[in-house]
Amino acid sequence: MEAFISLLPPIVAVVLALATRRVNVSLFVSIWIGGWLMAGNPIAALGQTFDWFAEVMTDEWNARFLVLVALLGAGAAFMHRTGGSQALARALAKRIHSGRTSLLLTWALGMVIFFNDYVNSVIVGNATRDLTARQRQSREKLAWVMDATSAPMATLGPVSDWIGYQVSLIAGALVGLSFASAEPYRLFLLSIPWNFYALLCLASIPMILLAGDFGPMAKAQRRAEETGELVAPGDTPLSNVDADLGEVPEGRGRLWHFLLPLVVLISVACWGLWYTGGGAEGASVMDALENTDVSVALSWAAFAMVMTGMIMALFQRQTLKDCEETLLAGFRTMLPALVIMVLAWSIGTVTGALGTGEHVIDATRDWLSPALLPLLIFLIAMVISFATGSSWGAMAILTPIAVPLAFELSSGDVALVSMAIGAIFSGSIFGDHCSPISDTTVMASIFAGSDHIAHVRTQIPYALVPASISGLLYIASMVVESVWVLLVAGLMVQFGVLMALGRFGQRQYKG
Known part of the structure; x- marks a missing residue:
């Protein structure tokens, strides 16, 4: 109760x-x-x-994150006002001639920008929003592709602030355990194949693009393709770039007006993650990522992006007044997101005060056994992360409990410990992906230009497919020892399920 x-x-x-x-x-x-x-x-x-x-x-990390989001909005505004986003869309439009290809490009970019999920949303959204609009792809579908790649890729790496955080949690959970082969980063690497949801979710995007849409997404796509309405009548996008920032004179920008701020953002972010983690004092890359200050590093990167955009605008003979208006307009585009994030963080504080994570764990503790442990950890992580809107919060709650528990139940078996770690991260990513109060879900809605609830409603059926198959794979792990056999089987089952759902959705579409 x-x-x-x-x-x-x-x-x-x-x-x-x-x-x-x-x-x-x-x-x-x-x-x-x-x-x-x-x-x-x-x-x-x-x-x-x-x-x-x-x-x-007033929390230091939260306050910095609010500044970070506002700066990212301003940086994106300069990309728009200098004509960089439009130049990129023109360049890609010459090579992209179908909606499916435009979304495959979105998926590919999401796979490449793996070092941070927030930066992923900014870059991928600005790079593909105009392009997918020209191909009459709904904002809901663009938001889904962005959301389904950002957090899953950040948790898999190869190098990201997420991985540094995850490895630090594993290291903390190992304290006091007589685990001779327990090197935190090695255990993280061993856990990657067991992170079924992240892997299946990434694979589901090209599968669905091939199989066809189903559920609420099919309706959204039909609307966009037949009427050109990228957003449903009555829906309100969290951000509308053209409305918030205004039209840009045709031919103003060049491709480098998009690429240069992007390069500056990525370069300063990577350097900042390394520097704030002690890289300058001789720490290894992974040690630096374990100890990095993400909010500081990314704030530096976002500020550098804004300054680069402002300098480019001045070279275009835009006035200081124009630059100030662009800066403030960029902040305004982020205002709805900032409000939602403060409210969502407050929900996290509520669940912490009520002991949600601990109560959920206590309610299931008596069921645990070595065979059931991965499945139960996966399900508990799903519930906690969906309820709190935070995958990092769910990871922080479960890792110190589940890792020692797996160690004790298995008498130090590395296989069960790495399986448990993979199940924690897998379930946490599901909640982060689907929860309407998740910051990454909000960021996908903003930079795709989608109504937030429309994004959540249309993507949940798509996320439930890899989540359900992941649960079945954890059950199957009771009898099948090879994770690679399980993964291949999961991919095959997922492809078959999505093809069947796609055919059903197309029959509805034609009807």
């Missing part, structure tokens, strides 16, 4: 958001309910609610 009560605020947030399509109101109500559970009466709950708002906004 305690587990259900502690889950009540995030459940209310998700249900209300999907039912009313008003994300901010739904999040506020759910936070207030959490305050009511904590304070004992609805009036005191309001005071508790605003205390939580103040807490998350």
Whole structure:
């Protein structure tokens, strides 16, 4: 019962958001309910609610992240106002002649920009938004492709701030264990094949593009292809670049107006991740990523991107007033996202105060056995990350518990420990991918120009396919020892399921 009560605020947030399509109101109500559970009466709950708002906004990491998001919006605005985004779309349009190809390009870019999920959304969204629009691809589908590559790629690497964080969690969980072969990075590498959801999710994108759409996405695609309406009537995108930033004179920009800020962003981000982690003091790349300050490094990178864009605008003879207007317009495009993120972080604070993660674990602890452990860890991670909107939070809750537990149940078997680690990350990525209160889900909606709830509703059926197959693979691991056999079987089953769903969706489409 305690587990259900502690889950009540995030459940209310998700249900209300999907039912009313008003994300901010739904999040506020759910936070207030959490305050009511904590304070004992609805009036005191309001005071508790605003205390939580103040807490998350004054948190050092959160405050830096708010600045980071605003700067990324400004950097994207300069890409638009200098004509760089339009120049890239023109260059790619000469080579991209179908909607499927434009989305395959989006998928490929998402696979390449693997070192941070936020930067992935900015770059991929700005590179492909105009291109996919010309091919009449719905904003919902663009947001899904972006969302389905950003977090899964960041958690797999080969090098990213996510991996540094994950390895640090593994290292912390190993403290006190007599585990002779327990080198944290080695255990992370061994866990990658067991991260079924991330791997199957990445593979599902080209499979669905080949098989065809189904569910709510098929309806969205039909609307876009037949009417040219990239967003459904009545829907409100979190960001509309053309409306927020205005039209750009035809032929203003060149391709380098897009590429140079991008190169600066990536270069400074990589250097910042290395430097803030102690790289300058001799730390190895992986040690630097374990100890890096992500918010500082990416803020430096975003600021460098903005300054590069401003300098290019000045070289185009835009005035300082024009640059200031672009800067502020970029900040304004991020305002809806910033509000949602503050509310979503507050939900995370609510679940922490109510002990959601601990209650969920306690409710399932008695069921655990070596055979069932990976499946149960996967399911618990899904619930926690979806309810809190944070994959990192779910990882932080589960890793210190699940790794020692796997070690004890298996008497130090590396195979079960690496399987448990893969299941933690796998389930956490699912929640991060699907939760409407996840920051990466919000970022995908922003930079794709999609209505946020429309993005969530259309992508959940697509995410449930690899998630369901991942669950079956963890069950099958009780009798099949080879992870590679399981992965191949999972890919084959997923392809067959998606082909069948695609044919069903096309029959509906034609009907």
